[in-house]
Amino acid sequence: xxxxxxQEKEQAIIRAAEEVFFSKGFYNxxxxxxxxxxxxxxxxxYFYFNSKDDLLMAITYKAFERIISTYQKVLSSIQYKxxxxxxxxxxxxxxxxSQKYFYYHEAILNYMSIVxxxxxxxxxxxxxxxxxxxxxxxxxxxxxxxxxxxxVSLVIGAIKxxxxxxxxRNRQKPQMIxxxxxxxxxxxxxxxxxxxxxxTTIYHVNPDKWQAYLFQIADHILSTP
Amino acid sequence: xxxxxxQEKEQAIIRAAEEVFFSKGFYNxxxxxxxxxxxxxxxxxYFYFNSKDDLLMAITYKAFERIISTYQKVLSSIQYKxxxxxxxxxxxxxxxxSQKYFYYHEAILNYMSIVxxxxxxxxxxxxxxxxxxxxxxxxxxxxxxxxxxxxVSLVIGAIKxxxxxxxxRNRQKPQMIxxxxxxxxxxxxxxxxxxxxxxTTIYHVNPDKWQAYLFQIADHILSTP
Amino acid sequence: xxxxxxQEKEQAIIRAAEEVFFSKGFYNxxxxxxxxxxxxxxxxxYFYFNSKDDLLMAITYKAFERIISTYQKVLSSIQYKxxxxxxxxxxxxxxxxSQKYFYYHEAILNYMSIVxxxxxxxxxxxxxxxxxxxxxxxxxxxxxxxxxxxxVSLVIGAIKxxxxxxxxRNRQKPQMIxxxxxxxxxxxxxxxxxxxxxxTTIYHVNPDKWQAYLFQIADHILSTP
Amino acid sequence: xxxxxxQEKEQAIIRAAEEVFFSKGFYNxxxxxxxxxxxxxxxxxYFYFNSKDDLLMAITYKAFERIISTYQKVLSSIQYKxxxxxxxxxxxxxxxxSQKYFYYHEAILNYMSIVxxxxxxxxxxxxxxxxxxxxxxxxxxxxxxxxxxxxVSLVIGAIKxxxxxxxxRNRQKPQMIxxxxxxxxxxxxxxxxxxxxxxTTIYHVNPDKWQAYLFQIADHILSTP
DNA sequence: AATGAATGAGCGTTCATTCAT
DNA sequence: AATGAATGAACGCTCATTCAT
Numbered sequence: 001x002x003x004x005x006x007q008e009k010e011q012a013i014i015r016a017a018e019e020v021f022f023s024k025g026f027y028n029x030x031x032x033x034x035x036x037x038x039x040x041x042x043x044x045x046y047f048y049f050n051s052k053d054d055l056l057m058a059i060t061y062k063a064f065e066r067i068i069s070t071y072q073k074v075l076s077s078i079q080y081k082x083x084x085x086x087x088x089x090x091x092x093x094x095x096x097x098s099q100k101y102f103y104y105h106e107a108i109l110n111y112m113s114i115v116x117x118x119x120x121x122x123x124x125x126x127x128x129x130x131x132x133x134x135x136x137x138x139x140x141x142x143x144x145x146x147x148x149x150x151x152v153s154l155v156i157g158a159i160k161x162x163x164x165x166x167x168x169r170n171r172q173k174p175q176m177i178x179x180x181x182x183x184x185x186x187x188x189x190x191x192x193x194x195x196x197x198x199x200t201t202i203y204h205v206n207p208d209k210w211q212a213y214l215f216q217i218a219d220h221i222l223s224t225p
Numbered sequence: 226x227x228x229x230x231x232q233e234k235e236q237a238i239i240r241a242a243e244e245v246f247f248s249k250g251f252y253n254x255x256x257x258x259x260x261x262x263x264x265x266x267x268x269x270x271y272f273y274f275n276s277k278d279d280l281l282m283a284i285t286y287k288a289f290e291r292i293i294s295t296y297q298k299v300l301s302s303i304q305y306k307x308x309x310x311x312x313x314x315x316x317x318x319x320x321x322x323s324q325k326y327f328y329y330h331e332a333i334l335n336y337m338s339i340v341x342x343x344x345x346x347x348x349x350x351x352x353x354x355x356x357x358x359x360x361x362x363x364x365x366x367x368x369x370x371x372x373x374x375x376x377v378s379l380v381i382g383a384i385k386x387x388x389x390x391x392x393x394r395n396r397q398k399p400q401m402i403x404x405x406x407x408x409x410x411x412x413x414x415x416x417x418x419x420x421x422x423x424x425t426t427i428y429h430v431n432p433d434k435w436q437a438y439l440f441q442i443a444d445h446i447l448s449t450p
Numbered sequence: 451x452x453x454x455x456x457q458e459k460e461q462a463i464i465r466a467a468e469e470v471f472f473s474k475g476f477y478n479x480x481x482x483x484x485x486x487x488x489x490x491x492x493x494x495x496y497f498y499f500n501s502k503d504d505l506l507m508a509i510t511y512k513a514f515e516r517i518i519s520t521y522q523k524v525l526s527s528i529q530y531k532x533x534x535x536x537x538x539x540x541x542x543x544x545x546x547x548s549q550k551y552f553y554y555h556e557a558i559l560n561y562m563s564i565v566x567x568x569x570x571x572x573x574x575x576x577x578x579x580x581x582x583x584x585x586x587x588x589x590x591x592x593x594x595x596x597x598x599x600x601x602v603s604l605v606i607g608a609i610k611x612x613x614x615x616x617x618x619r620n621r622q623k624p625q626m627i628x629x630x631x632x633x634x635x636x637x638x639x640x641x642x643x644x645x646x647x648x649x650t651t652i653y654h655v656n657p658d659k660w661q662a663y664l665f666q667i668a669d670h671i672l673s674t675p
Numbered sequence: 676x677x678x679x680x681x682q683e684k685e686q687a688i689i690r691a692a693e694e695v696f697f698s699k700g701f702y703n704x705x706x707x708x709x710x711x712x713x714x715x716x717x718x719x720x721y722f723y724f725n726s727k728d729d730l731l732m733a734i735t736y737k738a739f740e741r742i743i744s745t746y747q748k749v750l751s752s753i754q755y756k757x758x759x760x761x762x763x764x765x766x767x768x769x770x771x772x773s774q775k776y777f778y779y780h781e782a783i784l785n786y787m788s789i790v791x792x793x794x795x796x797x798x799x800x801x802x803x804x805x806x807x808x809x810x811x812x813x814x815x816x817x818x819x820x821x822x823x824x825x826x827v828s829l830v831i832g833a834i835k836x837x838x839x840x841x842x843x844r845n846r847q848k849p850q851m852i853x854x855x856x857x858x859x860x861x862x863x864x865x866x867x868x869x870x871x872x873x874x875t876t877i878y879h880v881n882p883d884k885w886q887a888y889l890f891q892i893a894d895h896i897l898s899t900p
Numbered sequence: 901a902a903t904g905a906a907t908g909a910g911c912g913t914t915c916a917t918t919c920a921t
Numbered sequence: 922a923a924t925g926a927a928t929g930a931a932c933g934c935t936c937a938t939t940c941a942t
Contacts, residue, residue, distance in 0.1 A: 187412030194337035637862030
């Protein structure tokens with residue numbers, strides 16, 4: 001069996017796991033079901049992945065890869081535009097991404113909780129859905145570590161560019177600008193999903209209009225000194 | 226046993242459950258430990274609550290009660306101020322609340338996911354931490370339904386007041402303003418927690434300054450036409 | 451449920467485990483079967499015992515208790531006889547004991563392997579049938595530690611007595627005498643069992659005559675300077 | 676592939692299995708690890724051996740071969756000495772052998788348990804580490820049967836010789852003498868191992884002195900009418 | 901009301917064995 | 922002969938829930 005075929009099977013398992021984990025929740029998800037959905041035996045799952053946690057980390061790794069590649073595509077397609085436009089384009093891209101692949105978004109947020117938990121050794125407030133011990137042993141967890149700063153640094157790079165080229169006149173620190181914009185997106189995605197996504201309009205707010213409005217605010221934040 | 230004693234015991238269980246559920250995560254939490262922490266037997270838990278899910282719903286109900294009462298206190302304490310000030314005060318109150326009682330915040334968000342899931346029968350994107358079947362049978366779940374719109378309507382009321390009294394000059398629909406401000410708060414709380422709360426400053430952003438900055442933005446959103 | 455009833459149930463489980471563990475071998479034994487044989491649910495086994503290993507240690511503890519009490523009974527029944535007679539009586543008692551309860555004998559030998567393994571940290575030559583980690587956590591393992599020297603010291607005490615009263619004229623160190631006699635018994639029990647116990651006479655050796663002959667040798671060892 | 680190469684590979688597997696089985700115990704040993712240690716694929720193990728049990732039987736067969744050849748070498752090297760000297764020399768050889776290759780000793784004892792179990796159909800007292808069904812189907816198990824009496828008959832032959840030539844004056848049946856001496860050796864090896872082998876001196880008994888003492892007893896047993 | 905012993909379905913994981921190549 | 926991916930039965934253990942008292 002070639003490396004390619006092997007990677008394909010790995011991806012098949014990951015795809016099955018994505019469906020199962022995020023439709024039933026990680027804890028309610030059963031490896032048996034993942035295997036069935038992937039058309040493989042349960043045992044084979046453990047040939048490709050160390051544990052259930054490892055599988056979730058594999059999904060998360062894929063999420064990071066996707067995000068990074070999306071950002072890079074966006075940035076290279078508007079290589080000669082202003083920093084502000086780049087930041088807004090990335091925001092736009094992430095918003096679309098997280099709506100299309102909501103579970104990748106959740107996986108990433110979950111990963112952030114884990115990292116934080118492992119940084120502070122305290123257990124207080126630990127609401128993560130993973131068993132830390134097993135997770136830390138996951139090879140995919142280790143792999144993520146090497147790339148998990150990339151998305152942030154791409155955005156912060158764009159912000160700095162915007163400050164340089166004058167398109168961003170906000171005088172807060174780039175990091176401050178970053179977390180502010182990110183808070184808006186995260187909040188939007190969470191509330192939007194809680195409200196039922198694009199299809200329903202709870203509170204009588206049209207998601208598209210709302211999103212447009214939020215980007216208007218983001219633009220204002222970036223443009224105003 | 227009097228009603229009072231009974232309510233006290235109920236509250237003792239809920240308090241114990243809060244601690245356990247949110248320090249270990251709902252799935253890792255054990256009823257045994259809740260009972261021990263409450264100083265009661267495991268069996269008695271099931272006299273007061275139908276199930277583990279019911280217990281979480283009881284916590285969520287309490288969370289809603291607290292939020293509502295907090296809002297009402299805030300509103301009555303600044304009864305004669307402008308609508309904008311009321312909205313900002315409520316935002317401020319919620320921010321403090323969610324930082325102090327992070328698990329109430331999480332419980333409410335979790336509840337929102339459940340509601341959405343039960344509205345749409347589709348399972349896609351379901352990431353809730355609860356087994357839907359058991360949850361729907363929870364009496365507390367039913368109780369929450371009767372009050373879950375209250376917080377929203379209090380804020381929207383304040384927004385409308387602000388529009389009336391001229392303190393809020395934003396011409397978007399009150400609902401739009403509401404979800405926008407709420408997205409910012411939710412995103413802030415989530416990111417802030419992911420960054421390690423008040424104690425650490427990942428990305429070199431000071432949480433207090435960041436919060437102040439966000440409220441500045443919120444003020445601007447409300448004030449600008 | 452009283453303490454007595456609880457202890458009875460514990461003993462019922464231990465008895466069931468004895469049967470299953472030693473008829474199929476520890477590894478082939480299934481907790482399910484132990485539960486069935488005890489007439490209880492599988493879960494209850496884990497209410498009374500921490501793990502499968504703990505259960506084996508409980509059996510071993512019982513084995514030690516039995517041995518010690520057997521020795522004490524023997525010794526008190528021949529309180530005024532010579533040391534040599536005491537030693538021989540104990541040997542006789544152990545031989546009967548290990549033939550009647552062969553699994554107790556095996557359990558004790560197994561325990562000795564474990565102790566040795568935990569003394570030396572080296573893994574070389576480790577043929578024990580237990581997972582060291584789990585075993586060390588077993589409360590019964592800890593309990594055994596407090597009594598595991600008792601049988602040896604009772605015998606060595608009797609040997610010293612015999613040396614004092616002149617019935618034992620062997621001038622080797624008491625410990626040397628002890629291990630020598632014990633080697634004979636252990637070898638006898640092992641070979642006897644391997645030959646099929648009392649019922650068959652492989653090699654055309656009658657077990658009773660053989661045993662008598664071995665005791666004659668033991669007597670000689672003790673009596674001869 | 677020639678027969679030679681094939682036998683070499685078989686031996687490589689057996690050697691690997693010896694290491695793994697006896698360092699981790701048969702049940703904790705994994706075929707995967709055996710394969711890795713032998714430098715072969717897991718699948719190939721099953722080309723050479725029917726099952727894990729078969730592999731253990733192969734080791735046991737090798738153990739018997741070694742014993743027999745050791746005995747024969749010893750006997751031919753002292754062809755013209757007395758029967759007693761031959762018996763003692765064999766005992767000496769076995770003692771050395773079992774200390775050097777403890778696992779061969781264990782394998783042989785294990786085999787004896789199996790034989791006994793298969794003779795009696797009763798399961799009582801069965802403490803073997805093997806699944807009887809699979810073992811009986813092992814070709815190596817069948818092979819052992821054809822030679823398993825050889826070591827015994829060699830020793831008994833020497834005993835008879837000693838009786839003839841007058842060096843052995845013990846008037847017990849040769850078989851009785853055989854099992855007696857063997858019990859001493861088996862007990863010695865077992866206790867010695869339980870005490871931690873040659874390196875430590877539990878009970879303050881020096882293994883070498885003890886062994887010398889035991890051979891003195893053996894000599895006495897053989898020499899005394 | 902209260903206890904805590906008892907239940908049993910459920911799950912992640914392991915690993916000897918098989919089989920397509 | 923040889924590989925190693927694939928299988929699937931098996932098992933120890935957990936824990937929400939129930940129930941006899």
